[in-house]
Amino acid sequence: MKNIFVTDIDGTLTDPCKPSLDAYGIKALHKALKLGEVILASGRPFQGIISMYSQEDLIIDYIIALNGAHILYKNKTFKTYPISLDIIKYFLQVKQQYLNLWFYTEEAWYASSLETEVYCKEVKGVNHQALPLKDYNFQEVLKILIVEEKNLKEVTEDLKNNLKGVHITTSSNSYIEIFSSNINKYLAVEEVVKNTKSRIFSFGDSYNDLEMITNSFFGCAVNNAVKSLQEKAHYISSYKYGKGVYDSLNYIERKFFK
Template identity: 25%
Template sequence: MKIKCVVFDVDGTLVTVGSRLLLESTIASIYELQEKGIKVAVATGRPFFAMERSIKEKVKFDYYICSNGVFVYDNANQKDLFKYEIPADVVMDYTKLCEETGGAAMFQFDEAGHVYVGYPQLISMLSDTLGRIEYFFKHPQQERHQYSPPTAIISKIPTAHMQRFRETFPQFQFVPFMHEFYDVFPKEISKFSGIERICQELNLTTDQVMTFGDALNDVEMIEKAGIGIAMGNALPEVMDRADHITENCEHDGIYKALLHYKLIEPNPYV
């Protein structure tokens, strides 16, 4: 099946964790895909507002799958394809449980992340992983959701209380990305469900999609896409399900994998 769409994770795939810079080999490879009529998309755990400006400016991606699939955006046509909304009562129940257990919760809204509880814990982590915190705000009033609903949660959950969270919120999946830190979003939503929405829009099958990733939230899209590529720095669970393992991003892993599958031509400058 001919590949018609290539989907990239961001942190640990397009860029190293905490970095804002794309390699020139990666930029050139993505533009070559687009010149050949292949659509390119981002699938990330980051909310849309936290996508680095430097990445958005360097590459005009056709689609964005953000916050692990809760928001899917058609960048070429400037329209939302999908957006999940967390009900107000769930927001407050989740906040209360975090307060009772020493946890932390940041709710992701269209314009920013608002931390309802546990600000110091979350901001320290976000600074380390994203390298910037200007879009994340302390919000002790706990009322931002009254104006428009959030789409997802980033949460710190003490290990001793993890089971209580799972039992209280059975509709959510809790995907770890650091010790005691989780992306929290509905069980039926994932990066791959975002890919399926893009395929519906483009009249493609998922066999016509190639995916790149490195972390636990990439496993499903690596396994279910037509071709799944694990980065050289990927977790073992990702590598085990990949069709191909490339080098890490700082060693031109994206360029080398696309070249391996003959989706691009050799670049004499790499």
């Protein structure tokens, strides 16, 4: 039986919007690799994931980017789950309503503004520049992100009530993430491990990790995780971020590997 360790990045392995993993995040991944195989599962685009660590120091074959909509094996696309064209057209029609509206494709990131403070912070975090949304030309979109700093709950509920065929969740304190209803992080993990007998150990902090934590063999929440995720977790660390993942791995090792 394979032991698979799947971890979110921002808010779990590291403080959100950081350009690289901290020492505990790296330490946690090395420990997980000694116990089994590792999958990184993030809302980040692929380019913003692989820039966070040395690929010579850490060999991670599978990456789940954009909340599962972009699955990669050895840095090559394995499968994608695009958003329907009707949804794309809707957001292009209402784009003036949002100061920060971002489209993610397999290769690029398009932003409605390249000047906002939120955009500049995101660029530093993911080490990846966006293209102007006006240059978007109907390539397949894998994720849409809206930054809503004042009315997150209200805008999220309104979108859920009015849009069909998409999964809408939140991360951080201001990100509304929209992607195909056919996928989430856990479904992407299942796609990776199908036809193999596996135990899935997962680590997360936010709403876009709920399916992963709930359905895994053993799901862990770092101490800074949202309440609803802590309620679903099998183990809640006393520590946040990478130290919390490392602590959770120590607990898992004692419980399942001794």
